[in-house]
Amino acid sequence: MTNLNAKKPKPAFSKRKRVPSAQAQEYILQAAGELFYKEGIRAVSVDSVVEQAGMNKMTLYRQFSSKDELILAYLDRQSKQFWEEWEASLAKHPHQPRRQIIQLFTDLADKSSVIGYRGCCFSHIATEFPDPEHPARQLVFAHKKAVIQKLVELTKAMNAPDPEILAHSLALWIEGAYAASQTFGADSDTIRMLPVIVEKLLDEAAPH
Amino acid sequence: MTNLNAKKPKPAFSKRKRVPSAQAQEYILQAAGELFYKEGIRAVSVDSVVEQAGMNKMTLYRQFSSKDELILAYLDRQSKQFWEEWEASLAKHPHQPRRQIIQLFTDLADKSSVIGYRGCCFSHIATEFPDPEHPARQLVFAHKKAVIQKLVELTKAMNAPDPEILAHSLALWIEGAYAASQTFGADSDTIRMLPVIVEKLLDEAAPH
């Protein structure tokens, strides 16, 4: 009752296995990736990340000094994965920028049609963290800027008369697809039309 | 010390003014509108809404049975405002659907360039409430569907050969503009190009 400092002996089951910090970090980032994307970043507690990872909260806080830092690590991972998928799309049609662009959108439409798809995790950040000065927002800014830059390279490579305009048009559709996939779910007319309208735009912007 | 049930007499300043419930509701919805949009819905507490409104928490809970219900009322308001602005854009060029569409995007670009603009509050909901069955999500779904429907009406009115395709193309750009304005802020190349690319698309989709 009054013995506030009582130490419970605890059976000390010692079910615990020692996990090297690098692997623990991996588990935690994987769990964070799933939960943040599925449920939203603010909605996911550090405790639930830890539980999903099968780790202990202290283990997390020994790797990441705060939830914010965990979020940054999460975004870093997502960005790497994004560019891997991007390059995978391009690799299907080497040196054919027009077909590469169409492939990007076809793959995007495919991904958007998977149940559980929730759009772009970077856009989620922009919504969930209104302060543009937040470090996570800076990562979002850099990421989206890089996407436009890569699109410009592609539209230049296909000799579009106005590569900037075309690239921004495409970038807006990418963003739109992210949003639409969230609103309308896996079965969306808009998403289904996406590759078609891109092809039409490319035809008109730079006849081949 | 131990007198837990002590009632503090309170000077009873009686600074309180009685406000009829309808007006209280108005104050609360106005405060909720500002805060939800600016800071995000999950990030805004009921207490802060109440404080911003200059009301008391009980006053809020006598009008809205829960925060969720307040959110629904907030969305209802935003939807009404959205359609008012939409109609205002159309009214600038009666019976000229092509110019009406361009006006919609011009006005959208203008709004997106205002400091503090945070994109589409309905898209925020989709991000912040992952459960598609959430009543707020249903409102978002209905709203976005209505937008596409209205766009189809416009593209049909301008005798586009494929009004559905054109309408969805435009809808994707609207969504994209919302997202881009958040990422890049008030000074965005993408947003600046928006009216131009729309005009180009309209020219090519349905020559006038």
Add this chain to the structure above:
DNA sequence: TATCATTGTTACCGATCAGTAACATCCTAA
């Protein structure tokens, strides 16, 4: 074998959250 940094575990902190009970005060209508 002894050392000691690393890892595992529990219990806790103060803050904040959505929501409510209980009571004080006011205003209107009869």
Add this chain to the structure above:
DNA sequence: TTAGGATGTTACTGATCGGTAACAATGATA
């Protein structure tokens, strides 16, 4: 004048949040 419903105010609940202290167990190295 009075009764009673509407409104104002305070203080509270139980849950959850991000983050930490303190200590126990472990295992590689010397």
